């Protein structure tokens with residue numbers, strides 16, 4: 001729990017101005033937050049965060065002006081939304097600033113701190129308290145005799161990590177996790193080291209996030225990425241925003257939505273919740289709007305789909321579109337379909353065979369509502385369909401994404417301005433990680449090229465992903481676990497099972513900036529290797545280094561740190577990797593140290609291995625960086641048929657079993673994945689409470705529940721096993737019946753390890769089947 005947790009929890013009082021919010025007495029009113037997203041509420045929250053919490057007004061403000069600037073700034077370490085291409089000063093958001101300030105904190109987690117606390121004690125601390133100790137300063141090793149982390153020299157740490165890897169009888173006994181912040185250069189070295197040891201065991205956070213998007217788009221269009229860029233967002237006539245909370249998780253998208261509204265575009269939000277970003281916003285860098293409290297709507301239609309009902313909704317829109325074609329044949333673009341696609345007729349038959357009754361039942365929406373969305377789609381010359389975790393973390397995520405593409409294809413909404421699929425990625429470089437080789441089932445051609453250029457013998461066999469790694473740990477088949485960033489044990493599903501599995505490892509090696517659960521739940525031997533952050537100078541032999549990332553719209557651009565590192569004992573991620581690699585691979589021919597001396601050398605090698613990275617060093621230094629070519633955007637489809645492929649499947653049944661609710665896990669407004677800033681969720685009107693479950697008022701009534709009553713939540717896994725959370729507080733919320741929601745990572749306890757999508761292997765974090773009963777005292 002956070003420092004504020006002693007205070008009473010409440011929902012916000014929405015009747016006063018945003019400036020009053022944070023300080024007001026707790027008044028438990030059952031009304032949602034009604035102020036615009038971003039704007040002053042965000043500005044005030046930022047000011048409070050920087051000044052009260054991190055005591056960083058100067059660096060915070062200076063950092064704001066240096067963030068996301070193409071000439072010499074650093075890339076926001078937050079989300080993957082692209083930077084404004086018009087050189088906008090202050091192209092920043094509340095959460096980006098918090099994220100940056102959190103990294104720049106004055107607090108330090110020193111050897112003295114570790115001497116004061118046993119690891120068993122730290123394991124009882126909250127996620128907030130662990131990270132709130134501040135930046136890690138020294139490499140540390142676990143001492144089982146005293147149950148403390150104690151300092152270790154870098155050289156000894158490298159030798160220890162290297163030995164653990166080197167002495168494995170089979171390289172597949174190690175698994176290497178990546179969280180999506182790792183820059184391209186370190187990512188490339190990481191995968192090179194892993195593959196040189198002889199494995200493709202590369203779980204990454206994408207396995208929990210957008211694996212379904214990659215697979216769906218690859219199957220339909222022959223590319224794992226969206227085809228749109230920010231210019232398309234600025235030109236589209238209709239934007240469909242599915243399953244994402246823009247105000248909290250991609251706040252800079254609000255600018256694009258407000259701009260779209262102003263030029264008369266339609267904006268349809270599809271979400272069980274009406275999130276703050278689906279109402280209105282005050283654009284933070286639009287000074288007149290800020291001064292005049294001028295709000296701009298960010299939505300023209302909200303459809304509160306049932307959890308898991310997105311496939312049905314898209315199918316309904318497709319059905320209405322095909323029906324419209326009977327009277328208005330131009331609605332379907334037959335020329336496009338004939339020239340560029342296969343499978344249209346089969347899909348059409350499948351759509352026509354799906355009844356409105358079933359569509360309504362599955363989506364939780366009426367035919368009229370769905371027809372409204374379809375009419376918007378049919379009237380628009382160009383449409384973008386965008387989505388995030390509300391679509392992907394489901395059993396039928398891949399099929400839903402393919403149905404989205406089907407709908408786009410039938411009107412030729414691809415390969416032209418303002419049109420196409422546009423998944424919204426999570427971590428700032430999660431897309432770059434995949435591009436640069438973090439892939440547990442790499443294409444053969446990719447490995448061929450890596451082997452040829454880097455003169456190694458990388459394996460071709462598939463490796464383990466997140467779920468596979470945890471299961472292998474439980475079975476004793478993973479002895480060494482390493483991670484570059486992230487918080488594996490806490491981000492993963494089925495916390496109890498995952499903790500237990502993790503502790504079976506002989507060695508856990510965690511490269512990170514702050515203390516988290518994956519350090520205090522650990523292997524028999526454990527290393528904490530602290531690295532410099534994105535905001536900090538990275539000096540190597542040839543001088544200050546720059547790094548690069550790929551945003552969620554495939555633009556690769558440079559980032560340059562500006563601040564003195566948090567401790568002089570820190571090393572950069574490439575330097576740590578090189579140190580370990582040299583020990584792990586005694587016969588290596590890879591010039592690890594030479595690479596680290598000058599990251600241009602890493603980029604030169606990357607330009608030979610990665611398609612689309614030719615002349616990397618020059619092009620990444622262009623003011624706007626460069627965009628990786630998107631064959632599908634040019635209507636070149638790298639699919640087996642050489643065309644865009646319609647998929648035609650029966651509409652899946654996603655209704656929860658009788659008597660159960662569908663529960664989705666989500667982020668609050670004040671957290672970054674497993675990093676909790678406070679226990680507040682401003683836009684959803686919650687203060688000082690995270691152990692809650694959102695429910696529909698009629699469902700509450702049926703169960704005899706009042707707001708803030710305590711309930712026990714039981715989840716039911718496919719294998720029949722159950723998991724529980726006790727004494728969670730019920731919050732009445734505007735959402736469809738039969739649906740419930742609560743926060744990750746607390747609710748990861750409820751997500752069974754075996755409950756992952758058979759299509760994508762993504763854990764079903766938005767589709768947990770639960771019962772809710774009043775707690776017994």
Ligand SMILES: Nc1nc2c(c(=O)[nH]1)N[C@H]1C(S)=C(S)[C@@H](COP(=O)(O)OP(=O)(O)OC[C@H]3O[C@@H](n4cnc5c(=O)[nH]c(N)nc54)[C@H](O)[C@@H]3O)O[C@H]1N2
Nearest residue numbers: 095243244245249307308388389390426427667671672673
């Ligand atoms: N501030 C901040 N920003 C972040 C992050 C963070 O933790 N904090 N995390 C980053 C990462 S790694 C990622 S992947 C993204 C995640 O960004 P989001 O996808 O926005 O993440 P969630 O908080 O899980 O929100 C899921 C949204 O989907 C909706 N939803 C739930 N179930 C369904 C469904 O069945 N159908 C539909 N249509 N909607 C549904 C929920 O109401 C919610 O609005 O954000 C990134 N940005």
Ligand SMILES: Nc1nc2c(c(=O)[nH]1)N[C@H]1C(S)=C(S)[C@@H](COP(=O)(O)OP(=O)(O)OC[C@H]3O[C@@H](n4cnc5c(=O)[nH]c(N)nc54)[C@H](O)[C@@H]3O)O[C@H]1N2
Nearest residue numbers: 179205209485486487491511512513514665673674744765
């Ligand atoms: N139930 C449920 N579970 C989920 C989700 C959900 O929606 N529901 N979402 C999933 C998703 S989309 C994701 S992406 C994962 C998130 O999974 P992760 O990426 O594994 O988790 P984070 O919380 O982002 O990681 C935070 C840690 O990263 C480290 N860190 C920060 N900056 C740096 C850096 O520059 N370098 C290094 N080396 N380390 C750094 C810090 O030590 C910090 O403690 O969670 C997944 N889990």
Ligand SMILES: [Mo]
Nearest residue numbers: 205209426427
């Ligand atoms: Mo993510």
